[in-house]
Amino acid sequence: MGALIKRELRALKLGNDNNPALYGFFVIGIPVIMWLLGPEFTGFYDAEGFKTSMSVVGMVLVMQIVSYSLEREEANRQMTFLQTLPVKKSQIVSAKFISVLSLSGITIVWINLVIILTMFISEHRMEESGLLLSFFSSLIIFIEASTLLTYFFKGSRGNFIIGIISIFIWGGFHGLSGLFLKSMGMEPGIEVFAVYMSLSLAIYLICWGLSVRRVTKKGFPLNKEHKTDQMKRSGGGAK
Amino acid sequence: MNNHDERTLLEVNGLTKSYLDFQLRDVNIQVPAGTIMGFLGRNGAGKSTMMKAIMDLIKRDEGDIRVLGMSMPEEEVAVKEQVGYVGDTPLLNNAWTMERTLSFARHFYPNWDQEAVDRNLERFQVPFDKKISELSKGMKVKASLILAMAHQPKLLLLDEPTSGLDPVVRTEVLELLLDFVQDESRGVLFSSHITSDVEKIADWVTVINDGEILFSEDKESLLDRYRRIVIPGNGGGKAVETPLLFNCQSTMGGYVGYTDRFDRFQKVASGKWRSERLTLEELFVLLTGRKGE
Numbered sequence: 001m002g003a004l005i006k007r008e009l010r011a012l013k014l015g016n017d018n019n020p021a022l023y024g025f026f027v028i029g030i031p032v033i034m035w036l037l038g039p040e041f042t043g044f045y046d047a048e049g050f051k052t053s054m055s056v057v058g059m060v061l062v063m064q065i066v067s068y069s070l071e072r073e074e075a076n077r078q079m080t081f082l083q084t085l086p087v088k089k090s091q092i093v094s095a096k097f098i099s100v101l102s103l104s105g106i107t108i109v110w111i112n113l114v115i116i117l118t119m120f121i122s123e124h125r126m127e128e129s130g131l132l133l134s135f136f137s138s139l140i141i142f143i144e145a146s147t148l149l150t151y152f153f154k155g156s157r158g159n160f161i162i163g164i165i166s167i168f169i170w171g172g173f174h175g176l177s178g179l180f181l182k183s184m185g186m187e188p189g190i191e192v193f194a195v196y197m198s199l200s201l202a203i204y205l206i207c208w209g210l211s212v213r214r215v216t217k218k219g220f221p222l223n224k225e226h227k228t229d230q231m232k233r234s235g236g237g238a239k
Numbered sequence: 240m241n242n243h244d245e246r247t248l249l250e251v252n253g254l255t256k257s258y259l260d261f262q263l264r265d266v267n268i269q270v271p272a273g274t275i276m277g278f279l280g281r282n283g284a285g286k287s288t289m290m291k292a293i294m295d296l297i298k299r300d301e302g303d304i305r306v307l308g309m310s311m312p313e314e315e316v317a318v319k320e321q322v323g324y325v326g327d328t329p330l331l332n333n334a335w336t337m338e339r340t341l342s343f344a345r346h347f348y349p350n351w352d353q354e355a356v357d358r359n360l361e362r363f364q365v366p367f368d369k370k371i372s373e374l375s376k377g378m379k380v381k382a383s384l385i386l387a388m389a390h391q392p393k394l395l396l397l398d399e400p401t402s403g404l405d406p407v408v409r410t411e412v413l414e415l416l417l418d419f420v421q422d423e424s425r426g427v428l429f430s431s432h433i434t435s436d437v438e439k440i441a442d443w444v445t446v447i448n449d450g451e452i453l454f455s456e457d458k459e460s461l462l463d464r465y466r467r468i469v470i471p472g473n474g475g476g477k478a479v480e481t482p483l484l485f486n487c488q489s490t491m492g493g494y495v496g497y498t499d500r501f502d503r504f505q506k507v508a509s510g511k512w513r514s515e516r517l518t519l520e521e522l523f524v525l526l527t528g529r530k531g532e
Binding site: 002003007072075076077078080081083084085086087088217218219220 | 318
């Protein structure tokens with residue numbers, strides 16, 4: 001299992017063979033630059049714009065990395081390769097879910113750190129940031145849950161579109177729940193962050209369980225090459 | 240391991256798998272230890288489907304699969320420790336080197352034999368540090384074979400490994416398989432539509448056509464059993480009426496037919512006739528062509 005997870009992390013560019021300078025730049029460099037420039041540097045960034053753009057950058061980064069990794073894996077028939085090894089199918093699925101959750105977690109921590117640090121350094125108030133951070137953090141988990149669920153049911157095709165649809169679903173849910181809270185005369189606080197994160201994590205775990213169940217019962221979805229083989233067969237071949 | 244014959248590496252009973260336009264029907268085969276079984280069939284006959292079903296890469300509809308007495312997929316981890324599989328398309332990650340592929344795969348096998356890996360890498364001159372995408376098709380097949388054999392499996396499942404390779408590489412691959420079964424406890428199931436490869440190395444031949452096994456038999460007894468019977472002159476008309484002959488045709492010099500019970504034919508046939516031994520390719524064309532007629 002350890003080797004499988006390590007492999008997945010490397011596929012998601014979190015392995016030790018990737019350039020540490022790049023990660024150093026993202027984790028330390030960006031906050032330092034932001035601090036040097038200040039969030040209101042030449043009026044380009046106001047505090048809200050900065051927070052939103054950092055969150056969007058983090059979200060798109062995770063979506064792109066996962067989507068690209070899944071497509072590349074399918075092109076190389078790596079799910080088939082892994083199934084030839086003496087491991088349970090459930091372990092293959094779990095390694096994927098654990099590694100994507102790790103990537104999402106690291107990105108969420110990164111987004112939050114960058115924003116909190118920048119706000120702190122620039123002496124901005126953090127109170128208003130809670131809802132935005134909880135939205136994007138839980139959204140990242142929700143997107144990846146639906147992307148992986150689709151991947152283990154239908155394959156990698158269209159997984160970026162699934163990500164976009166997930167944004168609208170989670171955004172709609174978030175908006176409605178925010179309106180509900182306001183109608184109750186409540187202001188979202190740290191507990192809202194906890195609720196959204198717990199909910200998205202619960203959805204992630206459910207998708208994980210469903211994927212394990214599906215793959216154990218029916219196998220991995222046919223990749224493009226298998227489908228082409230089938231089409232060739234039905235179009236002639238032995239008949 | 241109940242009722243398992245120690246000499247049987249693979250038993251497939253009643254395997255069925257249906258797709259929209261294709262069905263693998265009631266497949267039954269056995270691969271004994273110490274043998275290479277050639278699994279012949281035309282493109283799309285169901286060879287790859289059966290191989291994938293054995294490895295549980297696709298889910299079967301019905302049937303029972305046992306490897307070394309262990310049931311698939313219930314004991315898939317233990318089974319896959321004893322099986323090496325090479326797919327119809329190499330399953331190696333194009334972005335990885337052979338070194339990375341091997342160092343990843345070795346984590347999963349308690350029987351990993353690094354000496355054998357090094358020996359085979361040298362024997363086949365497979366570059367260790369080049370990306371798989373930079374290797375030729377022949378090299379990829381050789382690399383896949385080295386990987387499949389690295390954990391000293393008891394059973395090798397090879398799905399058209401020699402397809403599309405040049406004759407030199409094909410010969411190298413076939414020699415490797417012959418070396419592999421020098422240890423009598425091992426066996427190979429080797430699917431192909433290249434009959435000459437199967438004829439060269441297989442002890443046992445199984446032919447599949449349109450999802451059904453036509454026969455599974457020892458190669459020598461198969462080639463003994465089937466004969467082309469040539470009856471010269473015009474008097475052969477009566478002789479070809481025997482039910483022991485099929486596909487009878489009149490030719491310029493007489494009649495030609497085929498028998499699948501040559502020993503019986505010899506006893507009952509009268510008049511002038513002569514028999515010709517068929518090559519595996521002729522037999523394959525005869526039987527798979529005959530079925531479709």
